[in-house]
Amino acid sequence: MDLWTRYLFESHPEETLRTWAQRLSIFRFFRAYGGHANDGDSLDVAYRYCSLQELESFLNSLGVNLIKYSEQPPQPQSGVSYRGDEFAKFPSLIADTEWVQQPGNCVISGKKVFIWCERDLVKISIGESYQVTEAEVASAEVVERLLLGSTLERVDPPFDTKHYICPKYHPAYFA
Secondary structure, eight states: OOHHHHHHTSSSOHHHHHHHHHHOSSOEEEOOOOGGGOOOOEEEEEEEOSSHHHHHHHHHHTTOOOOBOSSOOOOOOTTOOOOHHHHTTSOOBOTTSSSBBOOEEEEETTEEEEEEEOSSEEEEEEOSSSSOOHHHHHHHHHHHHHHTTOOSEEESSSSSSTTEESTTTOGGGGO
16 A cells, blocks of 8 residues: 555545545545644535625525625734734635635534635535544535535535545545
């Protein structure tokens, strides 16, 4: 077994990942980059959007309301050091919007998710620790029921990397 394959199946046996891939229609298991990235595994789905109105409509259909500011909220200054608690007070804004806050930690259908928006891509992630659990897979199945009716274009994999268990990189799992 090569180094990559050993890493991919280090936390979960191949059969578990194969079973999860077959159970989930649109969420994809993401194997963390690891090392100094200090990231964790997750279940992700991403959609492309063309306008803020389209994004807002999509999120509203999931029960997520965006926070909009009437003027630019205070933002951290480049080159200035902040303590963690001070930095946490600055809202993260969605790029190319006039002061719309990133959704971040949210609840969809009673399940905890993390939502992050790029300029034209919204990604929904499930995974609160470094390893995905069976309970999180079950949560993804619940959230998928709402997402399956979306009119937005789904991006699969959410980012183009072999770290996703998806048809592009692991077609045998989806046969």
